[in-house]
Every structure is written in C-alpha cells, then in structure tokens.
Amino acid sequence: MKRNKTLKTVLALSLMATVMTSCSSDDDTPEVVNEEEIITTMTITLTSADGTATLQSQDLDGDGPTAPVITADNLTANTTYTGSIELLNETETPAEDITEEVEEEADEHQFFFGLSGSLTDVTYTDTDEDGYPIGLEFELTTGDAGSGTITITLRHEPTKPNDGTLADAGGETDIAQTFSVTVE
Amino acid sequence: MKYYLYVFVIFCSSIIYAQDCNSILIGEIVDFHDNSTLSGATINITGKNRSTVSKENGKFTFKNLCDGVLELEISHPECTTKFVTVTINGDTFSEIRLEHHLEELSEVKVIGDVPKSTNSAQENILSVKDIERNSGNSLGDALKKIAGVSTLNTGGNIVKPVIQGLNGSRILILNNNVRMQDMEWGEEHAPNVDVNANQNISVIKGAVAIEYGGDAIGGVIVLEPLPVIRTDSLFGKTQLNLSSNGRGGNVTSSLTKSYKSGLYIKAQGSYKKLGDLEAPDYILSNTGINESGLSLNIGKRDFEQGWEGYYSYFNSEIGILRASHIGNVDDLINAINSDVPSIINDFTYDITQPNQEVTHHLGKLSYYRRFEGFGKWTTQYDFQQNRRLEYDIRVGDDADKASLDLKLTTHSVLTNIKFDAKEGFDLKVGALGRYQTNFANPDTGVRRLIPDYDKYDFGLFAIGSYELNTDWTLDAGARYDFSRIDSKKFYRTSRWEERGYDLDFADLIIEDLGTQLLVNPVFDYHNFSGTAGFHYEINDKDHLRFNYAYSQRAPNPSELFSDGLHHSAARIELGDLRIKSETSSKLSASLERNTNTWGYTLSPFLNSIKDFILVEPTGVEFTIRGAFPVWSYRQTDAILLGVDASLYNNWSSKIRTDHKFAWVRGTDTETDTPLINIPAANFTNSITYTNPKWNNFLVSLESQYVFEQTRFPDNIEVFSPEQQENVILDINTPPDAYHLLSLNTEASFTLKNKNDLTVGLSASNPLNTNYRDYLNRQRYFVDDMGRNISLRLIFNY
Numbered sequence: 001m002k003r004n005k006t007l008k009t010v011l012a013l014s015l016m017a018t019v020m021t022s023c024s025s026d027d028d029t030p031e032v033v034n035e036e037e038i039i040t041t042m043t044i045t046l047t048s049a050d051g052t053a054t055l056q057s058q059d060l061d062g063d064g065p066t067a068p069v070i071t072a073d074n075l076t077a078n079t080t081y082t083g084s085i086e087l088l089n090e091t092e093t094p095a096e097d098i099t100e101e102v103e104e105e106a107d108e109h110q111f112f113f114g115l116s117g118s119l120t121d122v123t124y125t126d127t128d129e130d131g132y133p134i135g136l137e138f139e140l141t142t143g144d145a146g147s148g149t150i151t152i153t154l155r156h157e158p159t160k161p162n163d164g165t166l167a168d169a170g171g172e173t174d175i176a177q178t179f180s181v182t183v184e
Numbered sequence: 185m186k187y188y189l190y191v192f193v194i195f196c197s198s199i200i201y202a203q204d205c206n207s208i209l210i211g212e213i214v215d216f217h218d219n220s221t222l223s224g225a226t227i228n229i230t231g232k233n234r235s236t237v238s239k240e241n242g243k244f245t246f247k248n249l250c251d252g253v254l255e256l257e258i259s260h261p262e263c264t265t266k267f268v269t270v271t272i273n274g275d276t277f278s279e280i281r282l283e284h285h286l287e288e289l290s291e292v293k294v295i296g297d298v299p300k301s302t303n304s305a306q307e308n309i310l311s312v313k314d315i316e317r318n319s320g321n322s323l324g325d326a327l328k329k330i331a332g333v334s335t336l337n338t339g340g341n342i343v344k345p346v347i348q349g350l351n352g353s354r355i356l357i358l359n360n361n362v363r364m365q366d367m368e369w370g371e372e373h374a375p376n377v378d379v380n381a382n383q384n385i386s387v388i389k390g391a392v393a394i395e396y397g398g399d400a401i402g403g404v405i406v407l408e409p410l411p412v413i414r415t416d417s418l419f420g421k422t423q424l425n426l427s428s429n430g431r432g433g434n435v436t437s438s439l440t441k442s443y444k445s446g447l448y449i450k451a452q453g454s455y456k457k458l459g460d461l462e463a464p465d466y467i468l469s470n471t472g473i474n475e476s477g478l479s480l481n482i483g484k485r486d487f488e489q490g491w492e493g494y495y496s497y498f499n500s501e502i503g504i505l506r507a508s509h510i511g512n513v514d515d516l517i518n519a520i521n522s523d524v525p526s527i528i529n530d531f532t533y534d535i536t537q538p539n540q541e542v543t544h545h546l547g548k549l550s551y552y553r554r555f556e557g558f559g560k561w562t563t564q565y566d567f568q569q570n571r572r573l574e575y576d577i578r579v580g581d582d583a584d585k586a587s588l589d590l591k592l593t594t595h596s597v598l599t600n601i602k603f604d605a606k607e608g609f610d611l612k613v614g615a616l617g618r619y620q621t622n623f624a625n626p627d628t629g630v631r632r633l634i635p636d637y638d639k640y641d642f643g644l645f646a647i648g649s650y651e652l653n654t655d656w657t658l659d660a661g662a663r664y665d666f667s668r669i670d671s672k673k674f675y676r677t678s679r680w681e682e683r684g685y686d687l688d689f690a691d692l693i694i695e696d697l698g699t700q701l702l703v704n705p706v707f708d709y710h711n712f713s714g715t716a717g718f719h720y721e722i723n724d725k726d727h728l729r730f731n732y733a734y735s736q737r738a739p740n741p742s743e744l745f746s747d748g749l750h751h752s753a754a755r756i757e758l759g760d761l762r763i764k765s766e767t768s769s770k771l772s773a774s775l776e777r778n779t780n781t782w783g784y785t786l787s788p789f790l791n792s793i794k795d796f797i798l799v800e801p802t803g804v805e806f807t808i809r810g811a812f813p814v815w816s817y818r819q820t821d822a823i824l825l826g827v828d829a830s831l832y833n834n835w836s837s838k839i840r841t842d843h844k845f846a847w848v849r850g851t852d853t854e855t856d857t858p859l860i861n862i863p864a865a866n867f868t869n870s871i872t873y874t875n876p877k878w879n880n881f882l883v884s885l886e887s888q889y890v891f892e893q894t895r896f897p898d899n900i901e902v903f904s905p906e907q908q909e910n911v912i913l914d915i916n917t918p919p920d921a922y923h924l925l926s927l928n929t930e931a932s933f934t935l936k937n938k939n940d941l942t943v944g945l946s947a948s949n950p951l952n953t954n955y956r957d958y959l960n961r962q963r964y965f966v967d968d969m970g971r972n973i974s975l976r977l978i979f980n981y
Contacts, residue, residue: 030636033674035630040808059807061676061699064676064682066682151906157579175808177808178905
C-alpha cells in the first residue's frame with residue numbers, strides 16, 4: 001500500500017513537470033532591429049577641367065554576405081581633381097544622407113587616404129571647427145598613365161590632430177574601401 | 185546507525201629517537217567539532233594483528249612500533265570503519281579527529297576518499313587544499329590540476345574548462361545538483377560559478393553520469409558544498425588572497441550554523457577585484473575583473489526525510505583586452521604579424537569597453553524522503569536567470585550601450601527514486617522537465633547574434649549498479665531526452681539566400697520585411713544515451729575500471745542560429761539551421777594503483793563522434809567597413825584519442841613527487857585533417873616537501889611543459905584590401921611549446937584553535953617567461969600572463 005502511494009506521488013509530480021513545461025508558450029513577436037547610422041554607399045566625385053569621374057562603393061546588406069559593389073571611372077594622367085565624398089544609407093527610403101551627420105560632427109570624423117601607383121597626392125581642402133582636416137573635400141593629383149589604388153578610410157572619434165596615419169589617429173573604422181583605378 | 189565520518193590526521197610534537205621498532209604511538213580520538221574525546225573506538229593496525237580501544241579520555245597507545253608508515257583501522261560503534269595512515273618517526277603523537285557529518289546519514293565520507301558518482305568512469309576529485317590554493321582563480325584554473333583537464337581562455341579571467349579535448353555545451357556543470365544554464369555555448373562565456381562557493385569539486389570524464397544529463401559528451405563537473413555537521417555548532421572560514429599580477433585580490437567567507445535536529449543554515453560570500461593583468465613585457469590593458477558571489481543554504485536533514493533551499497548570486501564584470509578589439513581582417517593580419525599589442529596603456533583598475541557583465545541567479549528547493557524497505561525519493565525545483573551584457577567600443581550616442589543583451593531564464597523540475605533496499609544492488613529512476621526562455625534585447629540597436637527562443641526539455645533515465653561480488657561492480661544506465669527549440673529570428677534576406685535556406689526552409693518564414701525576414705524555426709530532437717561499465721578490484725591496491733558511453737547532444741542556439749558580426753571578436757559567426765544532434769561513442773578505461781608509498785592512474789580513451797559540431801575560420805566577407813573573417817559551424821565525423829596519466833611517489837615521509845601527463849589527438853575523419861582547438865600534450869612534474877613538525881610546513885616546486893600543438897587545420901587564404909592581394913591568414917598556427925615553473929609554500933599556525941590559521945605564498949611563472957597558449961583566443965595579440973606572486977591567509981573559526 002505504502003509503495004503504491006509513493007509511486008502515485010512520483011507519477012503525479014512527473015506529470016506536473018511535463019505539464020509545466022508544455023503549457024507555457026508565448027507568441028510574442030520580437031521587435032525588429034534596424035541598425036542605425038549604417039553607411040551603405042560612398043560616392044566620390046572627382047571633377048577636373050576635362051569632366052567628372054566617379055568612384056563608388058555600395059553595400060546594401062551591411063554586414064550581410066553580399067560584398068560591396070565597387071565601381072571606378074578611369075582618370076586622366078597628370079591632372080588635379082577636386083574631390084568630394086557623399087555618404088548614404090540606402091536601406092531607408094528615401095535614402096538618408098549621412099554626409100550631413102559627418103559634417104555636423106566634423107570634429108569627431110576624419111577621412112584618410114592611402115595612395116599607390118599612378119595616384120600621387122591628396123590634399124585636404126576642408127577643416128572642422130578646430131581647424132583640423134575632415135576630408136569630405138579634397139584635391140587628388142594623378143601622375144603618369146598606369147594603374148593605381150586609393151584606399152579611403154573614415155574614422156569615427158580619431159585623435160585630432162594626428163600625423164595623418166591611421167595608426168596615430170586610432171578611433172573606430174566606419175568605412176575602409178580600396179578602389180583600383182586606371183589612369184590614362 | 186551509520187554516521188558521517190571525517191578524518192583529519194594532525195601530526196604533533198614528536199621526539200626523534202632513531203631506534204628501530206621501539207617507537208610508541210600515542211593517539212587521541214577527538215570529535216572535530218566540539219573537541220570532546222571519543223571513547224570506545226577500536227583501533228587496529230592493518231596487517232599487524234594488533235588492536236586497542238580508546239579510553240575514557242579518547243587516548244590509545246601502541247608500543248614497540250617500527251618507524252615508517254602505518255595504516256590504522258578505526259571503528260566506532262556509531263561510525264563506519266575507516267582507514268587512516270600515520271607516519272611513525274620515533275615516539276609519535278597523533279590526534280585523530282572524527283567528525284559527525286550528516287548529509288546522507290547512510291553514507292560515509294572521508295577526506296581524500298570521497299565516494300565517486302560512478303563506479304566505472306574516469307573520475308577525479310579536487311582536494312579542499314587545491315581549491316584553497318585556487319581561491320583567487322577561476323573554476324577552470326582550479327580544475328587544471330586534474331590530468332586531462334585543460335582550459336579554453338579569453339585572456340586570464342575568462343576560463344572555460346576543457347575535458348579530454350571537449351568544451352562548452354559538451355561539459356555539464358552541476359552546481360549544488362542544479363545544471364548550470366549560463367549560455368555555455370560561447371567561447372568567451374566562462375562558467376558563472378564562484379570557485380569558493382562549493383568545496384567539493386569533482387570531474388567525471390565522459391557522458392557516464394547520465395543521471396545529470398545525457399549530452400555531456402565531454403564530461404560532468406560536480407560542485408557540491410561540504411556536508412554540514414549534525415550538532416549544535418557555529419563555525420566559519422575566511423580566506424584572503426592578494427596577488428601581485430593584477431594588483432588586487434579576493435576575499436571569501438563562510439559561516440555555518442547547525443543544530444542537533446539536523447537543521448542548518450550556511451551563508452557564503454566572495455568578492456574579487458583585479459586591475460589590468462601583466463605579461464612579462466607589458467600591461468595587458470583592460471583585463472581587469474570585478475566579481476562578487478553570494479550563496480545561502482538552509483535545510484534540514486534527517487534519516488527519514490530532509491529538505492533544502494539554496495540560493496546563489498554571481499556577478500562578474502570582465503574587461504576584454506583592448507588590443508584584441510580589431511577593426512577588420514587587415515587589423516587582424518597586422519596583429520598576428522606584430523609581437524607587441526597595438527594598444528598598451530598605463531595600469532588601471534578601470535574596466536572600459538570592450539567588456540562583459542554577467543549576472544547569474546540560481547534558486548533551488550529540494551526534498552527527499554526515505555521509505556523503509558523501498559528506497560529514497562528525491563524531488564527538486566530550480567530556477568536560474570542568466571543575464572549577459574557585452575559592451576563593444578561604440579561611438580556617439582551608443583557609446584555606453586551594450587552590443588549584446590541576453591536574458592536566459594530556466595525552470596527545471598526533477599524527481600527520482602533510488603531503490604537501495606537490496607544489499608549490493610542500487611537502481612535509480614528519474615525524470616526531468618525543463619522550460620527555458622531566451623530574450624535578446626533589441627534596444628542594443630545591433631542585430632541579434634542569438635535570437636529569442638523557448639526551449640522545452642523532458643528526460644527519463646534509469647541507472648543501476650550491481651555488486652557482483654566483493655571484486656566486481658557493474659554499472660549501467662539509459663536515458664531518453666526530448667528537446668524542442670522554438671525560435672523567432674530575423675535573417676537578412678541576403679543571408680537567408682546565401683545559406684540556401686530559401687530552398688530548404690521557405691515554410692519557416694512568417695513575415696517578410698523587405699531586407700529582413702522573420703522566421704520561426706521549431707526543431708525537435710530525440711536523443712538517447714546509455715552507459716555500461718565495470719569496476720574490478722584486482723586487490724586492495726589495484727583497480728581497473730572500464731566504461732562505454734553512448735550519448736547524443738542536440739545543437740545549442742549558437743550552433744543553430746549564430747548570424748552576424750561578433751563585434752568584440754571582430755568575426756562573423758555563422759550557425760546552420762541544418763545542424764542535427766551529434767552522437768558520441770566513447771570507450772574509456774582506467775588502471776589505478778594506490779599504496780602508501782606510490783601509486784598511479786593510467787586512463788586511455790577513444791571517443792568517436794558522429795556529426796561532431798565545430799566552428800572554424802572559413803574565409804572572409806567584405807563590407808564597407810572592410811573584410812571580416814568568417815567562422816562557420818559545420819558537422820563532420822571525428823575521433824578523439826588520448827590518454828591521461830598520473831603517478832606519485834613518497835620518497836620518504838617528507839618528500840613526495842607527482843607527475844602527470846595528458847595527450848589527446850583529434851581528427852576530422854571525413855577530411856582526414858586535424859581538429860581545431862585540441863589542447864597540446866602537457867607534462868607536469870612537482871616535488872613537495874612537508875614537515876608536520878614545523879607547523880605543517882609545505883613547500884613545492886612544479887614544472888609544467890606544454891608541447892607545441894603540431895596538428896592543426898590549414899590556415900586560410902584571404903584577400904587583403906590593404907595589400908590588394910590574397911594573403912595567408914595565419915589564424916590556425918599554434919604558438920611554440922613553453923615551460924613554466926610555479927612555487928608554493930604554506931604553513932599552519934594556532935591562534936585560538938589548533939592550526940586554525942594557514943598562511944600560503946605562491947609564485948606562478950616566477951621566471952617571467954614569455955609564452956602564448958594555443959587555447960587562448962588572445963594569443964594573436966599578446967603574450968600570456970607573467971609572474972604572479974600571491975599570498976593567502978585562511979582562517980578557520
């Protein structure tokens with residue numbers, strides 16, 4: 001008799017455990033996270049007396065698997081271009097202009113330019129409120145015909161002033177893109 | 185009636201007379217607890233056919249003894265017979281302290297001979313001394329003392345135990361009989377337990393202890409409090425540790441009040457603070473830790489029935505090496521190629537981003553009742569909540585916002601009946617029900633790495649042991665586990681398609697948001713596990729254990745759902761919805777010899793795992809912020825083969841040496857390549873000098889040699905945007921072999937009660953050797969810790 005009672009108690013408890021675990025369910029739909037301040041698109045417009053060339057990197061899925069689509073027009077040899085950079089978040093409609101945010105927080109941002117091959121020189125032509133370079137506006141000089149690369153890095157909260165190198169600037173990388181260009 | 189028995193042997197003042205076989209042993213048997221003497225205990229010298237009985241004052245005497253080691257058999261009407269070794273060195277006085285403990289009235293525990301959870305498994309127990317010596321470290325560091333246990337580190341403070349090559353979800357941590365649910369799936373998620381909260385720590389290698397869970401392919405770590413004495417008493421223990429590396433320390437204190445009725449209350453608390461750790465040549469910036477723990481036990485234990493309530497709180501805030509926060513794959517390449525970390529700041533106690541903060545609450549209620557001629561019924565409910573915040577270096581408005589914010593809540597109900605009425609045959613059957621819910625806070629503004637999910641578990645098991653005769657004991661068990669995971673997760677449409685889920689899992693989509701999809705995967709797993717083995721007592725010195733364990737483990741949320749950039753690790757981690765349970769078949773054996781002069785344990789194993797789940801670097805993905813290494817989960821068949829060996833020798837009554845060796849070889853049998861993150865072979869030797877006459881003085885020197893891991897998967901080739909070409913990412917190459925020394929010394933002193941104060945001084949890596957360990961995830965960036973000198977004070981009252 002005693003044994004039966006025990007078994008019953010145990011069975012009842014195990015049953016309770018099963019019920020407890022199977023009856024709780026919630027159909028809460030989680031809230032979607034749309035990452036803010038994503039930069040999907042960087043467009044560099046280079047203007048010279050001969051016309052305009054464009055370099056662009058567009059990555060519509062952010063950290064997703066699709067790689068950025070990089071396009072670069074050919075440049076003319078031994079020419080100085082006036083350059084400007086536009087940043088967009090195209091995950092939103094209409095596209096959000098991030099350039100304005102960088103301008104507003106110019107003291108917290110700086111572009112860095114790495115050149116090789118037929119691209120010979122970059123000069124900053126804009127400054128923030130403290131008189132330090134930003135890089136939204138710049139001048140790019142090409143050398144003789146050939147190929148070259150330009151690596152454009154945007155750092156958020158870099159040390160300002162810095163010696164122009166990424167290592168000295170520190171901060172967080174918002175953009176790091178390399179364009180291969182043909183100079184003809 | 186049987187009693188709990190604790191034996192402490194304390195050697196006291198003895199005068200050296202180098203006369204052969206003319207020595208006298210005077211002994212006193214004392215109740216450890218209230219110092220009352222115990223009369224009527226029978227003391228036998230084993231193998232000598234001499235015996236005596238303790239007198240009214242608890243004293244007993246043996247004359248005409250030879251110098252050397254003797255074994256005494258002590259039996260008391262209220263206690264089960266136990267054995268104690270005594271070193272005779274001239275006329276010797278020995279105080280033998282018996283303690284009436286009461287955890288399980290029917291069971292007997294003697295320090296150094298704690299009953300094992302299994303008969304046939306490879307099982308190791310950490311001594312209270314080892315735990316005290318590691319009081320300022322993590323659980324993983326303490327367990328490294330055991331051959332075959334290594335650690336997977338993220339720096340010096342995030343330490344995950346690795347048992348015979350396996351870690352994470354393959355290791356079950358049982359804290360006071362509650363299975364820890366603390367997001368053990370992440371490589372930088374250390375167990376959320378205070379090593380000081382439980383003084384009984386053991387490791388069962390392999391999925392043998394299926395009573396606790398069928399999926400512990402690596403093993404089970406059992407943490408239990410010391411049993412409480414059943415008498416009116418109040419006692420406590422406080423330990424303070426100070427360490428030079430990190431320029432901080434910890435303090436831990438416990439107080440226990442017990443009553444004759446069996447009622448007891450125990451409270452324990454710990455606090456730890458360390459600043460930046462230091463490598464031999466530089467400060468490891470942002471590697472501090474703040475940790476606090478609290479636990480409370482209240483219960484009543486009787487022969488017929490008993491209950492217990494337990495609550496524990498654990499909080500840790502750990503800095504992640506600043507230099508390990510990298511931007512993209514070029515930063516990683518530069519870090520691997522550089523000997524010095526990119527960021528070295530001045531020493532500080534401050535912890536800044538990147539860092540993690542974890543809080544774990546654990547509550548338990550348990551009850552047992554014995555039924556005459558039937559057995560014992562136990563039931564338990566436990567609740568756990570684990571909150572994990574991971575902070576990254578973020579800028580602007582989000583600077584102080586966590587990048588990952590997970591809250592994991594678990595309720596479990598267990599019940600079991602142990603049929604032990606029949607002598608020599610124990611059978612235990614039990615059931616488990618568990619509900620778990622994970623909430624990933626969207627306020628982080630970062631897409632969730634681990635999604636919201638509900639998980640339901642139900643398990644049934646039966647285990648038995650049968651004493652065939654005095655020499656042979658057989659063990660067997662079987663278990664079934666059902667588990668359902670019901671998740672709601674957002675995938676980027678591009679990721680969903682890249683993974684091919686649009687073909688295989690199209691029916692899971694519940695909402696299409698354009699660039700993201702909300703999906704509702706519901707997966708069921710039916711897992712079986714079973715074990716069988718034997719323990720053969722060849723003679724009173726030699727034992728042979730053999731075990732076969734079959735176990736299945738369902739994939740964890742990280743293996744299934746990981747998706748995205750893990751900012752603090754600068755890597756994209758990709759799970760796979762197609763991952764199914766992995767199945768392990770493990771053969772293990774253990775040959776042991778234990779004598780007063782020497783002993784050894786030799787434990788080979790072979791673990792064949794079908795559909796083994798692993799994560800490894802597979803390439804890079806490009807974003808506008810640069811290229812990031814991708815770590816993907818995949819399944820394959822694997823074999824782990826290894827051996828753990830240990831040997832000790834007492835060269836004299838004062839000098840002892842210990843030697844241990846562990847080796848494991850992991851192979852992906854589908855591709856016939858080495859498995860990633862398999863610990864390198866290591867060989868540890870130590871020599872210890874003890875002299876009980878000098879305040880229990882002890883000094884030991886340990887040498888640890890860690891071989892270079894020569895078997896590792898190939899490195900991967902990635903495109904470096906900075907170099908505009910494909911380069912080899914040297915991400916798998918292990919560091920060189922290394923050799924470390926450590927020194928330890930301690931002595932006991934008497935303040936109020938005998939030997940109530942222990943003072944210890946240790947030095948780890950005293951030569952300030954530069955080294956990097958293969959299983960430290962920060963090996964790409966920095967050297968491991970340099971010299972650490974620590975002082976510990978242990979006060980019992």
